[in-house]
Amino acid sequence: MLKVEGLSKRFSNGRGIDNVSFTVHQGEVFGFLGPNGAGKSTTIRHIMGFMQPDRGSVTIGGLDAWKGQGTVQKLAGYLPGEINFIDGMTGTSFLNFMTSMQGVKDTSKRDRLIRRLQFDAATPIRKMSKGMKQKVGIVAAFMHSPKLIILDEPTSGLDPLMQRVFIELVLEEKAAGTTFLMSSHSFQEIERTCDRAAIIKDGRIVTVKNIHELQSMQRKLFEVVFAAQEDAAQFAASGLQVESQEGNRVRIAIQGDYAAFTQELAHYAVRSIDISTQNLEDIFMNYYDRDREVNAE
Numbered sequence: 306m307l308k309v310e311g312l313s314k315r316f317s318n319g320r321g322i323d324n325v326s327f328t329v330h331q332g333e334v335f336g337f338l339g340p341n342g343a344g345k346s347t348t349i350r351h352i353m354g355f356m357q358p359d360r361g362s363v364t365i366g367g368l369d370a371w372k373g374q375g376t377v378q379k380l381a382g383y384l385p386g387e388i389n390f391i392d393g394m395t396g397t398s399f400l401n402f403m404t405s406m407q408g409v410k411d412t413s414k415r416d417r418l419i420r421r422l423q424f425d426a427a428t429p430i431r432k433m434s435k436g437m438k439q440k441v442g443i444v445a446a447f448m449h450s451p452k453l454i455i456l457d458e459p460t461s462g463l464d465p466l467m468q469r470v471f472i473e474l475v476l477e478e479k480a481a482g483t484t485f486l487m488s489s490h491s492f493q494e495i496e497r498t499c500d501r502a503a504i505i506k507d508g509r510i511v512t513v514k515n516i517h518e519l520q521s522m523q524r525k526l527f528e529v530v531f532a533a534q535e536d537a538a539q540f541a542a543s544g545l546q547v548e549s550q551e552g553n554r555v556r557i558a559i560q561g562d563y564a565a566f567t568q569e570l571a572h573y574a575v576r577s578i579d580i581s582t583q584n585l586e587d588i589f590m591n592y593y594d595r596d597r598e599v600n601a602e
């Protein structure tokens with residue numbers, strides 16, 4: 306559906322993106338994570354056909370994003386990182402303008418989205434808060450049911466309740482087969498919505514990860530309190546990956562395969578078990594900090 310190949314752009318200040326490559330498959334929600342200034346918006350602007358790359362290309366459904374500029378902008382829903390609204394418009398007049406540009410007749414989806422996002426579209430845009438403007442932008446990106454939706458930091462400025470509504474909207478569209486690319490600083494948002502995510506740093510892709518695989522690989526930490534200290538010692542010596550034993554308390558990390566753990570545990574009287582999960586944020590932060598490049602999958 307969307308193919309970014311060797312995309313490079315160097316600005317006069319020496320910053321930019323370098324050899325960015327990834328593919329977003331049809332029906333997939335693809336996340337784009339990275340620290341400030343990493344190159345997310347620059348990549349997205351190339352995808353939308355607003356910038357000509359120095360090297361490399363972006364194709365959407367086989368169409369070159371730069372050469373087919375207008376077509377991509379019609380085909381895809383787009384929420385820019387910073388929306389420039391036309392002066393003097395209300396939310397409604399802006400959305401009416403976008404509706405006519407998109408050639409949409411049925412406005413029922415637009416009205417449903419406005420209700421879901423709970424804002425008064427009749428408000429003049431200059432009087433809107435950042436969050437309200439963001440909501441107008443989200444409605445504009447979703448309302449014509451495009452097959453591809455590209456979102457640059459969609460939930461910036463949204464309160465936690467609205468972030469949740471946004472996640473629901475993405476999951477509903479995903480169920481209907483829509484393809485998404487979205488940049489984000491929110492690990493929770495990426496974890497809840499995305500199938501895969503790329504991490505970009507200093508203009509280069511550091512890694513592309515399958516979120517479902519990451520979730521199944523997440524380590525769980527079990528803290529087991531045994532009824533007797535001897536049992537704790539015997540369990541700790543059983544060959545499982547035990548992290549620590551203090552008195553009758555044992556901490557053990559398990560990744561994926563719980564069978565050996567539960568079988569061993571069945572031999573003892575257990576007083577309590579606490580379970581905690583290593584969160585995806587910890588896994589990702591690891592990549593944010595890394596300096597060397599890891600091959601994109």
Ligand SMILES: Nc1ncnc2c1ncn2[C@@H]1O[C@H](COP(=O)(O)OP(=O)(O)OP(=O)(O)O)[C@@H](O)[C@H]1O
Nearest residue numbers: 316318320321339340341342343344345346347348
């Ligand atoms: N038009 C431009 N001219 C010069 N430098 C630019 C231009 N656009 C972006 N840059 C620089 O390129 C780098 C990447 O910027 P970009 O906006 O793509 O980052 P980002 O990952 O979207 O960051 P953020 O999370 O802060 O939005 C930054 O150092 C930025 O200053």
